[in-house]
Amino acid sequence: MSNEKLEKAALAILAGADSGAAFLRGLADRRVAPDQDAISSMKAMDDVLPDRKIDPEKVLAQLTRFGSPAAAASAGGRFFGLITGGALPAALGARTLASAWDQIVFNDATSPIGIHLENIASRWLLELFDLPAESSVGFVTGATMANFTCLAGARQAILQRQGWNVAAQGLNGAPPIRLVASDEAHVTILKAISLLGFGTDAVERVPCDLQGRLRVDALPSLDENTIVLLQAGNINSGGIDPIGDICRLSKNTGAWIHVDGAFGLWAAGSPTKQYLLEGYEQADSWVVDGHKWLNTPYDCGIAICRHPSAIHAAMATQAPYLKAGELAAPKDMVPEFSRSARGVEVWAALCSLGREGIAELVDTCCDHARAFAEGLLNQGFEILNDVVLNQVVATLPGKEHLMSEIAAAVRASGEAWFGPTTWRGREGFRISVSSWVTTKADVDRTLLAIARAKQDICSA
Numbered sequence: 001m002s003n004e005k006l007e008k009a010a011l012a013i014l015a016g017a018d019s020g021a022a023f024l025r026g027l028a029d030r031r032v033a034p035d036q037d038a039i040s041s042m043k044a045m046d047d048v049l050p051d052r053k054i055d056p057e058k059v060l061a062q063l064t065r066f067g068s069p070a071a072a073a074s075a076g077g078r079f080f081g082l083i084t085g086g087a088l089p090a091a092l093g094a095r096t097l098a099s100a101w102d103q104i105v106f107n108d109a110t111s112p113i114g115i116h117l118e119n120i121a122s123r124w125l126l127e128l129f130d131l132p133a134e135s136s137v138g139f140v141t142g143a144t145m146a147n148f149t150c151l152a153g154a155r156q157a158i159l160q161r162q163g164w165n166v167a168a169q170g171l172n173g174a175p176p177i178r179l180v181a182s183d184e185a186h187v188t189i190l191k192a193i194s195l196l197g198f199g200t201d202a203v204e205r206v207p208c209d210l211q212g213r214l215r216v217d218a219l220p221s222l223d224e225n226t227i228v229l230l231q232a233g234n235i236n237s238g239g240i241d242p243i244g245d246i247c248r249l250s251k252n253t254g255a256w257i258h259v260d261g262a263f264g265l266w267a268a269g270s271p272t273k274q275y276l277l278e279g280y281e282q283a284d285s286w287v288v289d290g291h292k293w294l295n296t297p298y299d300c301g302i303a304i305c306r307h308p309s310a311i312h313a314a315m316a317t318q319a320p321y322l323k324a325g326e327l328a329a330p331k332d333m334v335p336e337f338s339r340s341a342r343g344v345e346v347w348a349a350l351c352s353l354g355r356e357g358i359a360e361l362v363d364t365c366c367d368h369a370r371a372f373a374e375g376l377l378n379q380g381f382e383i384l385n386d387v388v389l390n391q392v393v394a395t396l397p398g399k400e401h402l403m404s405e406i407a408a409a410v411r412a413s414g415e416a417w418f419g420p421t422t423w424r425g426r427e428g429f430r431i432s433v434s435s436w437v438t439t440k441a442d443v444d445r446t447l448l449a450i451a452r453a454k455q456d457i458c459s460a
């Protein structure tokens, strides 16, 4: 016997999925950046709060009519801005199903399946990254919050060793903690540092080499009160800090080594790229984004820590101690109390790809990045980074002031999407390949759009 209310919900899921399918089917042929018409039309929704109820079909019809055309085609194959990834079929389907489940992943009573899938996904991630099986894995909104989570754990552990429980006693009067990060550390690491009350001014900055990798020879001496913030994957160059060298140097100092590998850590999944991460498994905590290179939908960041009890002490809403080997409730391992079953999409992505598919996804994106670099070189561009991963930074020697205009012209053409950047004091543009959807044809089409924009702007 069907229930009228639930039937309405079922119809709404179908309508949303239907409309989403139409959106995806249209992506290959449409502009990447929405056109001005679509941007203007979406303003039709900007009305006062309705007085009366509106049927779900009508609500969804508005989203389909005004929303889909005004969405950036970042789920398509020619969006190379930021490092956005894509959404794998299994992960998209899983998200839709999990939306219907509407689980609260709080503990195993509130969502047996949500917790079970997160536990499997956690174990698979540790197997893939070859990290200690006892490490904790927390599912958060993105690398920003994953960095926050790991650094809160680091702070807790370092101060605990000095008999200071920062969760209870706060930072006022606490023994000092040193923070060491490279000049190229991602802005969100600095945000995590400021949110945690350390203050960004306190960070000891270390210069980088030409690829934006922390220079080991410039590393200050480390001690047991230091957190070292390393990066696997510079957002411009893709450069990965020499993590193994630094871990070996810090051995026996008691320093906490943290690795922000938002996209770069996925290189560990490729037998041909994992050499770039040599020694990363010796660190204390690691961050990686599901929504970047694993291609789960947004929002999905992952915080991994070798010392689960430190994370637990920082995040738990009850007794802040975890017995060895005990699996903590999700609410006690991440900042959020209530949240969706993010691990479902991670599980689906990992399940559908397997080790082979992850390696292929990483390698294919890197191949496309190299094809971009070659194509751009042929057009007279200079490539400013070693293209060892999925990132390409290019400029036109002598015409660097036009690079932002060229990138804007490509975006305006609707053919592709990427943005300007500054790399080692030179203006250029940056292309990041991180979606399973991108093909060689997308690369060629984008190169053609770049050639046209360059011609128009440079001959103007």
Ligand SMILES: *Cc1c(COP(=O)(O)O)cnc(C)c1O
Residues within 6 Å of the ligand: 083, 141, 142, 143, 144, 145, 186, 188, 189, 231, 232, 233, 234, 235, 260, 261, 262, 263, 289, 301
């Ligand atoms: C993208 C990125 C971040 C921030 O990740 P969000 O998922 O946007 O929070 C942090 N560090 C690095 C190296 C990144 O590439």
